Amino acid sequence: MLATLMQALDTTIANVALPDMQGALSATQDQAAWVLTSYIVAAAILTPVTGWLAGRLGRRRLLIVAVSGFTAASLLCGIATGIGQMVLFRILQGVFGASLVPISQSLLLDAFPREKHGAAMAMWGMGIMVGPILGPPLGGYLTQYYSWHWVFLINLPVGILALVGIAASVKPEAPHRRPLDGTGLALLALGIGGLQLFLDRGQSQDWFGSLEIQVEAAFAFLALYLYGLWWWNRRDRALLDLGLLGNRNFAVGCVLIFVVGIVLFATLALLPPYLSALMHYPVLTIGLVLAPRGVGTMFAMMLVGRMLGRVDARIPILAGMGLIVYSLYGMAGFGTEASVQAVVWLGVAQGVGLGLVFVPISTVAYSTLPPWQRTEAASIFSLVRNIGSSVGISIVFTLLARAGQVNHAEIGARIPAYGAEQTLVPALWNPATATGAALLDGELLRQSAAIGYANDFWLMTVLTLCAMPLVLLMHSGRHGPAPGPGMAAEAH
Incomplete structure (x- = not known):
């Protein structure tokens, strides 16, 4: 739950601090928007790889790597001195944070018997649902009374506590090695990355009036369509099993x-x-x-x-x-x-x-x-x-x-001309x-x-x-x- 809360909180907590970051990092409004976009896109691209990584490393090891990396990336975001550094460290946050939600959810479901899944999901769900809700007020408080740096530095004690808990309670498991579906990964990365960029930047770039948005939409549609064909032809070895939707x-x-x-x-x-x-x-x-x-x-x-x-x-x-x-x-x-x-x-x-x-x-x-x-x-x-x-x-x-x-x-x-109807x-x-x-x-x-x-x-x-x-x-x-x-x- 702590790992999930930390990741969910970061989806919204930085929004409030964005104007302060823009001034402190000498960034334009469009550059500052990438602080939010880079995190969302990186997390979206890496989420489908979680299943393969869990099989390759084992869920316990993957969770420890993800929490450690996310906490370290949060520290780097908090001490960043330029917009380029900030965007790079936010990408790292997204890369490591992508696995936190699915891995913690699947571990909880396996840790409890079926009749207690509801109670377990209720506790876990507090992190995933309350995190985004608490993000804006907490971000506003930290920004106003401390500085925007604490929007990221607040993750340090949470991440350390989560690591201690994981090391003490999550049992190691034998990895199930399977080859990486490189073609599927490339298609999903292009498709999901293009879709997220299309959705996140569409309004600011005037949607299909912009060549950038046209290219992102084309990449998203074509890559996701090709992944569907790729999965259909090699269902047992594809990176993400769409058959689950059956x-x-x-x-x-x-x-x-x-x-x-x-x-x-x-x-x-x-x-x-x-x-x-x-x-x-x-x-x-x-x-x-x-x-x-x-x-x-x-x-x-x-x-x-x-x-x-x-x-x-x-x-x-x-x-x-x-x-x-x-x-x-x-x-x-x-x-x-x-x-x-x-x-x-x-x-x-x-x-x-x-x-x-x-x-x-x-x-x-x-x-x-x-x-x-x-x-x-x-x-x-x-x-x-x-x-x-x-x-x-x-x-x-x-x-x-x-x-x-x-x-x-x-x-x-419909406002009447000032004069006869001035009343x-x-x-x-x-x-x-x-x-x-x-x-x-x-x-x-x-x-x-x-x-x-x-x-x-x-x-x-x-x-x-x-x-x-x-x-x-x-x-x-x-x-x-x-x-x-x-x-x-x-x-x-």
Whole structure:
């Protein structure tokens, strides 16, 4: 859980400190954006290799190498003196961090009997879900009261403690050596790397109006298509076994975790700028207002961990998705004014919903898979969730930017000329004066942005509603079949 928390925290904690880093490292805004992009892309490319590395090194050794490397890379990020160094060390963080989530998840599933998988996933899930939620407020606090360096240096005690725990509790296992599928690795690296760059940089580069984005999209589509053909022709030796998606529970779990990734990270990305730009909240206040969401997630995970095995796992998943729909519907009605109570209450409701959803999905998705497939399955599961987060953030910010432009033009065209209908416009906003025109334009921008935020929350509401019927396709998770000796022989 500590290893997972450390990796999950770093997906969002650096966002708040980015302006300070940009000034301290003498970087342009585009260069500073690579501090976030490089980490995401490196982690995405290396995630599919986790299964092969675990077989080659053994999961215990791989986990120790990954935690040690991630902690050392965090130290290097904290003492970086230039933007080039920072991007390089963030790539190293992504390389070592890619294995942390799937390896820790598969180890936990093997460490506990099947009837305790729900409780184990609840504890582990606190790291993966609460980490991104706590990232922005913790990053804001450290940046404001200390410096941006501590956004990375805070990983040192966590990493050291995790290493001590792993060395003391995780048992070594014999590696299962298999040849590296170099062609498959190259195709997946090009495809996933191109897809992540396409999603992360699309909005800033004007999407398909940019040659860079066109090239990244072409590489992503072609490489992933070729990997599909490559896997089909050599299924038993391919780097990543796409045949796992033939398992109904696992396939539906991947679709649902994709939606959860969109909602979790897109909402986290939207609320801070909304509260800052439209509500004028300071950074620390934003962190305090959003923090109860993480408390709701932890409470729900502890609750659902005790429920699983006793109730049909689909019940908490549907209840959680219902709470997510309720919270997103409420956020779509924020407009230009939202009370602190509404922001906190809807955040708690969404946090509880995400907690109720994540643990059962993570448990049921693996319930019908034999143990030897869990590490590779966890790699696909983590990759799908990460791609979901990238897709969600790209879509909502693209729609927000374009809605702002369209709404500004539409509303502006309907403002009457100052004169005969001047009672419709406050005297202070007289467009005939420079000050009045500036104030009027500022209000137009504010109202246009509010409509854009509402549209984004509406879109996520509809997406979650559309995904709810898929839950009924899953096995309940109470009586997952245990693997038989035939399966064990097949693994060898």
